[in-house]
Amino acid sequence: MAQQFFKSRNGNIPLPVFFPDATRAVVRSIDTSDLEETKTTGILVNTFHLWRELGPAMMKKFAGIGNFMGWGGGIISDSGGFQVMSVVKSGAMKGKVTDEGVIFYPARNRKVVLTPEESIRFQMSLKTDMVVVLDDFTDPGVGREKAEESVERTITWAIRSKDEFLRICKKEKLSKKDRPYILGVVQGGRFQDLRKYCAESLVKIGFDGFGYGGWPMTEKGKFDFDSAKTIAESAPENYFLYGLGVGKPDDITACARLGYNIFDCVLPTRDARHGRLYVYNFKSIAEIDLTKPNFYSFYNPLGEKHFSDDSPVSSACDCLLCTKYSKAYLAHLFRVGDFTAGRLATIHNLRFYSILMEKLREALDRK
């Protein structure tokens, strides 16, 4: 029996869910009212960014990130492990991974150390519904030895994270009912035995679920289903299976069939701002059938052929954009570079994803 609900501060959220990324306590270009309108049930915020930009004092003052940003839906906080890859390896900031934790050098004379304990401590101050342990991201395409190293470190950090989590729960007298979920992260790259070993080690430590960590794509850009499957097969009953950074509608659909029930990804929101809208290839929401091979396609509002098109972007959508505005108007907004273009596109894409999750839920209920 799989998990049926994601328990949030304000009630149960039916699974599976897709939580868009509100890395810096905002889903870029829209506010929480917009977010509610898209029928999005939860979001993901990031420890690394909020830790540096807001800090624990602010979280104490506002009694959590949900209050701070006026969001009553579900909230998961990511650990900051991914930022070693996204921030450091992309060259934005110097940094390195040691056994102690992740060290960042935001400026020449400044050093910040994010340890597994600090990550958990700060996440507890965020008062999110699920905290994620700091993990050592396995660089994609890395050799066996490096992959083993990152797995070992991920496991060691998971133990330290769990200890810190229990210590805080005890100190704050949080009962099992009141405390947030805690999620382990499975690393190991493309080495299936490492994935399995990592997952089994995490189960022994004791978590509410685990995430498919690392980079979920092969070099060719194809989704790495082997790892997804290995992880899913290592999960005990009633576990959360979280595809971190997953992803494309087809990959989500496929993973949901493997038992994954939580997803987050920047794709719908970033794509929206970049002028890529997701559109179901059906006439109405009722007709949407996810088992059809090409159940959706992309719509790019820019392009002269749309400049005078008075039809809506999609008839299989009930978002603000599709119910109120024409393709021509959206094209105009993108052309003149107004923020409203990004806002409407983001609202649309998030509604696409919330419909996707509704349909997946229906399909799983029928089973």
Added chain:
RNA sequence: GCUGAGGUGGCGGAGCGGUCAAUCGCAAGAGACUGUAAAUCUCUCGUCCGGAAGGACUACUCAGGUUCGAAUCCUGACCUCAGCA
């Protein structure tokens, strides 16, 4: 009408004798984006052939001229803008 400044590819705007099919920006077209350094990035962008390298052709308002060679210099025509009448 006089005086001055100009007329360059879809647009703006460089170049001011050879290395120019012409910097750059915009527009246009194509692609990327996956636990967010991203309202970003990459590529194409005179025509034709080629996957590319490359080649062929037509080009910097028009018509002449100077020169081995002109978008660049000279003459004239046409047009635009600014100032003065």
